[in-house]
Amino acid sequence: MQSAFYKSYSIWGHAIPEGDRYAASGTITRESKVVDxxxxxxxxxxxxxxQMAGLAWAxxxxxxHNGS
Known part of the structure; x- marks a missing residue:
């Protein structure tokens, strides 16, 4: 898992092992609460x-969602 801060959010890129490959997903949190x-x-x-795909999604x- 990789994490970063982006525009006052914490973002996470996940790599979930599935056999010989990894499923990508992302999580966004703000003030310790999951946003999406x-x-x-x-x-x-x-x-x-x-992991990078998850961060890019976030x-x-x-x-x-923030008009940027």
């Missing part, structure tokens, strides 16, 4: 790629 979480965003052969969600 994705479903499976796609499958990747590299753990880091799945940044895009924040941009869409």
């Amino acid at each position: 979480a994705s479903g499976v965003l796609g499958y990747f052969t590299a753990e880091e790629d799945a 940044r895009a969600w924040i941009d869409r």
Whole structure:
């Protein structure tokens, strides 16, 4: 799991092992409360790629919902 701060939110990129690949997902929190979480965003052969996809989803969600 990788985490970052983005526009006053904490964001998380997850890589969920599924056999020889990783399912990507993302989570957004603010003030210790979950704001939103994705479903499976796609499958990747590299753990880091799945985590980065989750972080990218979270940044895009924040941009869409905050008029940026």
